[in-house]
Amino acid sequence: MVQITGIGMITALGNTVAENLQAILEEKEVLGHPNILQTRHRNEMVVGEVKQTNEQLAAALNLPGAGFSRTTLLGLHALRETLKTLPPEQRAPKKIAFINATTVGGMSDVENLYSDMISPATEGDFLSYIDSLDCADCTQRMADYFDLRGFQTTISTACSSSANALQLGARMIESGEADIAICGGADALTRFTLNGFNALKNVDKKPTRPFDQHRNGLNLGEGAAYLILESETSAKERDAAAIAVLAGYGNTNEAHHPTAPSPDGAGALLTMQEALSVAGLDKEAIDYINAHGTATLGNDLSEGTAIERLFGNQDYPHFSSTKAFTGHTLAASGAVGAIICCLAIRGSFIPPNLRFETPMEEIGIVPQKKLLRNTPVRYALANSFGFGGNNVSLVLGDVNLRS
Amino acid sequence: MKPVYITHTSAVSPQHQDGIQLFHPLVTDTHGVLRAIEPDYTTEIPPMQLRRMSRMLRMGVYTGMNCLKRSGIARPDGIITGTGKGSMTDTEKFVKELSEYQEASLNPTPFILSTYNAINGAIALQTKATGYNQTYVHRGSSFEVSLYDAQLKLHTAPEPQHYLVGCFDEMTSEYFLVKSKIGYWKADRDSSRPLWQQSGSPGTLAGEGAAFFMLSNSNAGAIAGIHAIQTAYKTPLTDIGREAHTLISRTGWRPQEIDMLVLGVNGDERDLPYYEALQQSFPDTLPILGFKHLCGEYETSGGFALWMLCQLLDGHTLPDAAWYRRPEGQAFRPEKILYYNHYRGLNHNLVLLSNAPVGTR
Numbered sequence: 001m002v003q004i005t006g007i008g009m010i011t012a013l014g015n016t017v018a019e020n021l022q023a024i025l026e027e028k029e030v031l032g033h034p035n036i037l038q039t040r041h042r043n044e045m046v047v048g049e050v051k052q053t054n055e056q057l058a059a060a061l062n063l064p065g066a067g068f069s070r071t072t073l074l075g076l077h078a079l080r081e082t083l084k085t086l087p088p089e090q091r092a093p094k095k096i097a098f099i100n101a102t103t104v105g106g107m108s109d110v111e112n113l114y115s116d117m118i119s120p121a122t123e124g125d126f127l128s129y130i131d132s133l134d135c136a137d138c139t140q141r142m143a144d145y146f147d148l149r150g151f152q153t154t155i156s157t158a159c160s161s162s163a164n165a166l167q168l169g170a171r172m173i174e175s176g177e178a179d180i181a182i183c184g185g186a187d188a189l190t191r192f193t194l195n196g197f198n199a200l201k202n203v204d205k206k207p208t209r210p211f212d213q214h215r216n217g218l219n220l221g222e223g224a225a226y227l228i229l230e231s232e233t234s235a236k237e238r239d240a241a242a243i244a245v246l247a248g249y250g251n252t253n254e255a256h257h258p259t260a261p262s263p264d265g266a267g268a269l270l271t272m273q274e275a276l277s278v279a280g281l282d283k284e285a286i287d288y289i290n291a292h293g294t295a296t297l298g299n300d301l302s303e304g305t306a307i308e309r310l311f312g313n314q315d316y317p318h319f320s321s322t323k324a325f326t327g328h329t330l331a332a333s334g335a336v337g338a339i340i341c342c343l344a345i346r347g348s349f350i351p352p353n354l355r356f357e358t359p360m361e362e363i364g365i366v367p368q369k370k371l372l373r374n375t376p377v378r379y380a381l382a383n384s385f386g387f388g389g390n391n392v393s394l395v396l397g398d399v400n401l402r403s
Numbered sequence: 404m405k406p407v408y409i410t411h412t413s414a415v416s417p418q419h420q421d422g423i424q425l426f427h428p429l430v431t432d433t434h435g436v437l438r439a440i441e442p443d444y445t446t447e448i449p450p451m452q453l454r455r456m457s458r459m460l461r462m463g464v465y466t467g468m469n470c471l472k473r474s475g476i477a478r479p480d481g482i483i484t485g486t487g488k489g490s491m492t493d494t495e496k497f498v499k500e501l502s503e504y505q506e507a508s509l510n511p512t513p514f515i516l517s518t519y520n521a522i523n524g525a526i527a528l529q530t531k532a533t534g535y536n537q538t539y540v541h542r543g544s545s546f547e548v549s550l551y552d553a554q555l556k557l558h559t560a561p562e563p564q565h566y567l568v569g570c571f572d573e574m575t576s577e578y579f580l581v582k583s584k585i586g587y588w589k590a591d592r593d594s595s596r597p598l599w600q601q602s603g604s605p606g607t608l609a610g611e612g613a614a615f616f617m618l619s620n621s622n623a624g625a626i627a628g629i630h631a632i633q634t635a636y637k638t639p640l641t642d643i644g645r646e647a648h649t650l651i652s653r654t655g656w657r658p659q660e661i662d663m664l665v666l667g668v669n670g671d672e673r674d675l676p677y678y679e680a681l682q683q684s685f686p687d688t689l690p691i692l693g694f695k696h697l698c699g700e701y702e703t704s705g706g707f708a709l710w711m712l713c714q715l716l717d718g719h720t721l722p723d724a725a726w727y728r729r730p731e732g733q734a735f736r737p738e739k740i741l742y743y744n745h746y747r748g749l750n751h752n753l754v755l756l757s758n759a760p761v762g763t764r
Contacts, residue, residue: 040506136542156519156540196514253527253536388524
């Protein structure tokens, strides 16, 4: 059994898990125009921005103001919180894997310095960011900061990246390859991704409305989230309390289109079915689905159809997209969703799907519009679907049901 | 974990592979760069799709599809790729267009193609492969960790399964320029001399290529076995030999059984000490296969190395120039091979391989 013994996150909603939880319970709306991201769209688009500059983020970590990409800084903040339940003295005897995920790595800073990088100049601020061109840079810098010395890797499967990090970590623990796997992802807001999605006509300029008939695309967010996965034996040895369990996972490819999911939800359905099968659960065990729910026309139709095909339109579990709170945090979103599932399980509540008004015509199910308290969540599904057809579903469960 | 077996391979590299003899004539670097020889992509990619693909996409999808064709498997059970940079051309293009067009009227194609998982997605789409699909982007361990994940997946598969595992990276002139500013490349390179004669200075050759492998948990039709893969970050110089010996013991082998080394020596005096440290923990008579003088240095050059090793194990003769230390006798076929490749002293990769057991082919 793979236990979750640590969580940490930073999003536009808050700098810690507690702040994120509080904001969800207060149904707080934080999406707005960007102040920190320098973009010509700043007055016309809303995003989920962490309201700390790079200098502020770095200072809080006792790091110099330059040389670290925003992606790395966000990652370090979330990982610092995650590692509170795994102090350095408890790390030494363990086989620890660090599995990070990002979609564009240090692009947040490289895009500001790229003209210098390709100019004839050989000296300048850009030098310390040259290695941030790739996705491993943030992983390695995070490993350096916390002195993580074991297996280490970086995954990039677009929006399912950190969900993939979690499934790899779970498999390494199940195969005895690791005692502990620290898994998650980080992505900062960039002009690169904002304009990429905008060019694809996937961006809603107003606050996003997942699963609504009148939805019109996603809002980009930024953030980082990490979970500690751990074998039961290892957790017991160091008296670590389990927050929840990672009971199952599915990874499939939709093989439908480079960027669009199939309208019949075949890919999403297959992924959720595989996750349930790995968890050894019937669909009735699921009480909540943290949907991918990007609010693009394609995703919500495909995912909504898949949920309806799997669970029917009568006794289907509560589902919501928390991207209406945080924006789409890309590579971080899978881990953000997984942590929100942990919170829902621990706190017996269903996170609301903000701004939902009108049911979609094509499907007979609707997301949970309002916060529901005192609602037991035994098992939760967290969906992450990406470009390239890379789909992942995770099953998180109440630790008391698995002992 | 149980070993996995390589049954088929395909590669696009800077070296020739279609002549009577492999790598004939040998291609040397031009201005410090080894560029891939691009094949006729239309044999593997429908023209409609080919038109929408950039160079890296073509190279990667072609190599993956060609590996599938050679193996006679229409639809793999899983697809795993590793890349340091993905389609660098598309990334560069989109970054520049952002500023040129001031974030207006952008073509989304380079954005889509710059995603690191675009190639495994495209191969899945072309083969309707809905199984496991994954992309590793961990700089100098991107390829080796892909192999590791394949072993982890196949280890738990009860039935014989076939995973397509590959890697790709391209060298662009912009990337070459950018990395030259932090001393990646050899400034005083004289391409008329073997790279090994210029190992006394910093810098290496830039390279590129793609390589794909069909991996199975069944040894039917195997060319080689992969027994253990270890990727590590910042392994201290003094620990390299011990790490290799520990991995060998843990695999149930004895160090003296190793009869060949594959080393990522690259002509950079800063990178050489790690390879020397490893060599010192093995007899100085072992043949050593080098590869970066043939494919250049890049994050996933290990794919080319493994492909070349498979050609040797499959009965091909490698030219003398391929060897860093030549074996005695023409018919040398190693049985147990240790591969060690590191990237700039940061990402250290060890792989234990065997010649396929007799009778499996």
